[in-house]
Amino acid sequence: xxxxxxxxxxxxxxxxxxxxxxxxxxxxxxxxxxxxxxxxxxxxxxxxxxxxxxxxxxxxxxxxxxxxxxxxxxxxxxxxxxxxxxxxxxxxxxxxxxxxxxxxxxxxxxxxxxxxxxxxxxxxxxxxxxxxxxxxxxxxxxxxxxxxxxxxxxxxxxxxxxxxxxxxxxxxxxxxxxxxxxxxxxxxxxxxxxxxxxxxxxxxxxxxxxxxxxxxxxxxxxxxxxxxxxxxxxxxxxxxxxxxxxxxxx
Amino acid sequence: xxxxxxxxxxxxxxxxxxxxxxxxxxxxxxxxxxxxxxxxxxxxxxxxxxxxxxxxxxxxxxxxxxxxxxxxxxxxxxxxxxxxxxxxxxxxxxxxxxxxxxxxxxxxxxxxxxxxxxxxxxxxxxxxxxxxxxxxxxxxxxxxxxxxxxxxxxxxxxxxxxxxxxxxxxxxxxxxxxxxxxxxxxx
Numbered sequence: 001x002x003x004x005x006x007x008x009x010x011x012x013x014x015x016x017x018x019x020x021x022x023x024x025x026x027x028x029x030x031x032x033x034x035x036x037x038x039x040x041x042x043x044x045x046x047x048x049x050x051x052x053x054x055x056x057x058x059x060x061x062x063x064x065x066x067x068x069x070x071x072x073x074x075x076x077x078x079x080x081x082x083x084x085x086x087x088x089x090x091x092x093x094x095x096x097x098x099x100x101x102x103x104x105x106x107x108x109x110x111x112x113x114x115x116x117x118x119x120x121x122x123x124x125x126x127x128x129x130x131x132x133x134x135x136x137x138x139x140x141x142x143x144x145x146x147x148x149x150x151x152x153x154x155x156x157x158x159x160x161x162x163x164x165x166x167x168x169x170x171x172x173x174x175x176x177x178x179x180x181x182x183x184x185x186x187x188x189x190x191x192x193x194x195x196x197x198x199x200x201x202x203x204x205x206x207x208x209x210x211x212x213x214x215x216x217x218x219x220x221x222x223x224x225x226x227x228x229x230x231x232x233x234x235x236x237x238x239x240x241x242x243x244x245x246x247x248x249x250x
Numbered sequence: 251x252x253x254x255x256x257x258x259x260x261x262x263x264x265x266x267x268x269x270x271x272x273x274x275x276x277x278x279x280x281x282x283x284x285x286x287x288x289x290x291x292x293x294x295x296x297x298x299x300x301x302x303x304x305x306x307x308x309x310x311x312x313x314x315x316x317x318x319x320x321x322x323x324x325x326x327x328x329x330x331x332x333x334x335x336x337x338x339x340x341x342x343x344x345x346x347x348x349x350x351x352x353x354x355x356x357x358x359x360x361x362x363x364x365x366x367x368x369x370x371x372x373x374x375x376x377x378x379x380x381x382x383x384x385x386x387x388x389x390x391x392x393x394x395x396x397x398x399x400x401x402x403x404x405x406x407x408x409x410x411x412x413x414x415x416x417x418x419x420x421x422x423x424x425x426x427x428x429x430x431x432x433x434x435x436x437x
Contacts, residue, residue, distance in 0.1 A: 057331075
């Protein structure tokens, strides 16, 4: 039995939360699973080569448009709050990333994953697997129809609960932009208690993982709507060449 | 315009029913005449296997050309797309079946680009897997030239089985810790 309390973890989070950058700390002790799984040496700077400045491409044979609707994968309607989550995938210059792969996975409305490692005694929904994927359109827009996931307990410490979230896996224009992250919901009372969310020690950066309720996305008598844009970090060919030009000028 | 980036988060423990797909780790069928098995272990700071890691490989083709072909998620058995995905098994072992990439330019060093995700790893890690047996190219490689011998060794694959396999271990922490890379990203 895990005897570390939430108060102890919250104190560790407070102690570890000196101002940080836009990305999570890899070494963040309150998230116990990170202790032996983070590099201790600094990341080494590499000038990206061509393969790193481009991305794999995905096409119509790779993704069925129906995979973007997580509520129609089985014989009936899943239980929970039906919602649409949509947004754009952009690079750091605000350019859309078109026709690129976005994958999502999530717990059901009761906070249960369809995964044999999830032993949380909340009900499995026979009509909900919680896996989807889509390609962005020409404007970089993705959209999923799904069910709002519930929070769920985990074993980082006693009475540990994850804020409700949807996992996102996103490809950019360059492999250096590869991103796996989690999207959260506004006002979740578990934010302050969660060592994974708090591993991003800059508040403005943390806020970027929180979707916005958008009544324009909400559909009458059908679903609520959330908007969440994703900005990819890292060099791509255009940005890297611009950077080289700046160096030449210096 | 410069937009602040969306932060990464750990892939968590439950990606196993979402991200793997049929023949995800087979960039070519094992029956391909030049198929090479790229395999190894992912290890943590105690030297223990990491059974819940996910690796992605991205590479040039045999002629050193960028591939921009559809079909990575729906393998047709013929199209080489240059990208694949492998989960570690309960022993922390992964394997991919692929082709040896060519170098981008004559005299350049041939390598695979690798990205690592795992439960407990708060953001993804990039690295490179350099092919063995190209000593002059390795000696002239700009990245390897910035590394000491110990770090350099962590980026080199080893031939096995007379060249039928390449061995590459990923050590997230500790003795022999893999040299992980950043490319001017803000982290």
